[in-house]
Amino acid sequence: MARGQLEQKRLIRCFQLSASEEAAGQDANRFRHSFGGVGSRLLPAPPESQWEGVGAMPMPHRTFAQVAKRRLVGKEGTERVRMIRSLMSELPDYKNGPYADLRKWLEGELDRTRVRAKVIHRDSLSVRREGAAQIAFVGPPNAGKSSLLQALSSIQIKTGDYAFTTLRPVPALTRIGGVLVQLVEIPGLIEGANEDRGGGRALLGVLRSADAIVFCGALGESFEGLRIVRAEVAAARIDKPAIVAATKADDAPGDALARLAAAEPDLEIVPVSVLDDVSLDRLREAIWQLTGLIRVYPKRDGKVDEEPFALPIGATVAEVADEIHHELGAVCAGALVWGKSARFDGQRVGRAHVVADSDIVEIIV
Numbered sequence: 168m169a170r171g172q173l174e175q176k177r178l179i180r181c182f183q184l185s186a187s188e189e190a191a192g193q194d195a196n197r198f199r200h201s202f203g204g205v206g207s208r209l210l211p212a213p214p215e216s217q218w219e220g221v222g223a224m225p226m227p228h229r230t231f232a233q234v235a236k237r238r239l240v241g242k243e244g245t246e247r248v249r250m251i252r253s254l255m256s257e258l259p260d261y262k263n264g265p266y267a268d269l270r271k272w273l274e275g276e277l278d279r280t281r282v283r284a285k286v287i288h289r290d291s292l293s294v295r296r297e298g299a300a301q302i303a304f305v306g307p308p309n310a311g312k313s314s315l316l317q318a319l320s321s322i323q324i325k326t327g328d329y330a331f332t333t334l335r336p337v338p339a340l341t342r343i344g345g346v347l348v349q350l351v352e353i354p355g356l357i358e359g360a361n362e363d364r365g366g367g368r369a370l371l372g373v374l375r376s377a378d379a380i381v382f383c384g385a386l387g388e389s390f391e392g393l394r395i396v397r398a399e400v401a402a403a404r405i406d407k408p409a410i411v412a413a414t415k416a417d418d419a420p421g422d423a424l425a426r427l428a429a430a431e432p433d434l435e436i437v438p439v440s441v442l443d444d445v446s447l448d449r450l451r452e453a454i455w456q457l458t459g460l461i462r463v464y465p466k467r468d469g470k471v472d473e474e475p476f477a478l479p480i481g482a483t484v485a486e487v488a489d490e491i492h493h494e495l496g497a498v499c500a501g502a503l504v505w506g507k508s509a510r511f512d513g514q515r516v517g518r519a520h521v522v523a524d525s526d527i528v529e530i531i532v
């Protein structure tokens with residue numbers, strides 16, 4: 168068959184596609200009207216010979232784009248790849264112009280779908296809780312989340328100068344002021360996560376069970392990725408205590424911090440670099456504030472324990488005693504207290520006395 172004929176056949180197929188697409192939008196309707204609705208009567212295609220000399224038209228490119236987008240809605244993974252391939256086969260094979268642009272767009276979609284498919288697709292993921300609190304690190308790909316987790320804990324985790332290095336939530340335990348806190352990297356949260364793009368629902372599920380969130384955004388880059396992640400989290404109605412870790416602070420233009428503060432005015436911003444230990448300590452302290460916990464150091468037999476107990480803000484002496492041991496909670500008569508909640512060192516207080524962060528408490532029975 169001559170190339171011209173072949174092409175014509177393909178264009179006709181496109182046109183059939185347009186006509187059978189129920190809600191293809193105004194363009195399609197206009198198109199159908201101008202051809203007297205003939206498209207819907209074209210199925211099945213008549214023999215090739217009948218088309219000789221007939222001025223068959225491809226589906227208008229705008230209609231094709233609408234139809235293509237609609238067909239891709241809600242499809243992910245192999246199903247989406249198959250649909251993209253089928254759409255590509257229906258496109259006229261022009262080298263330039265709007266149809267060539269559509270082909271390029273579909274090729275891009277193919278790549279993006281494959282990258283997303285690498286991110287885990289499961290309905291639910293869970294991270295076993297450990298430590299006194301669970302803090303989720305979330306942000307656009309390549310923001311430096313894994314590098315932070317690694318710098319704040321002793322875990323070895325793959326980092327890389329490309330998106331989607333981390334494919335599933337990774338937990339890491341860190342000690343903040345002597346209390347074990349669990350940090351969890353939530354990877355690959357992308358636009359459309361609420362519609363489950365990139366397995367977004369399961370990832371948001373992990374985020375939902377965390378106690379607080381550290382949003383990560385690289386200072387040297389556009390803040391758009393961070394905005395998208397925050398919008399997805401808000402759309403999922405996840406509202407937790409949060410800060411922004413402004414990552415890669417060593418590699419940022421001078422005005423970047425001010426621009427980020429303007430872009431995210433509602434959250435505390437903590438600039439941090441994995442190369443700067445002081446900034447990491449500041450981030451640790453900010454994370455501790457997020458937990459809503461206080462550290463209380465028990466004193467026994469004249470010696471202060473190195474490991475504090477973590478208790479909610481507002482905890483009383485009786486609750487401290489109960490945390491040390493239930494039986495001690497029952498028989499506790501009060502305590503001697505050193506620290507911010509005491510008027511003087513070793514003040515004698517009752518069971519109902521409210522302790523403060525970093526207090527030393529010696530229970531009296």
Ligand SMILES: Nc1nc2c(ncn2[C@@H]2O[C@H](COP(=O)(O)OP(=O)(O)OP(=O)(O)O)[C@@H](O)[C@H]2O)c(=O)[nH]1
Pocket residue numbers: 307308309310311312313314315325326327328329330331332333334354355414415416417418439440441442
């Ligand atoms: N200069 C500088 N580079 C950093 C810093 N933190 C991370 N990077 C680099 O940024 C790149 C991405 O780091 P990752 O920790 O893999 O980022 P991520 O957010 O976990 O990335 P994904 O898991 O792919 O979403 C790597 O090349 C890191 O070396 C930093 O504080 N300073």
Ligand SMILES: [Mg+2]
Pocket residue numbers: 312313314325326332333352354
């Ligand atoms: Mg990572």
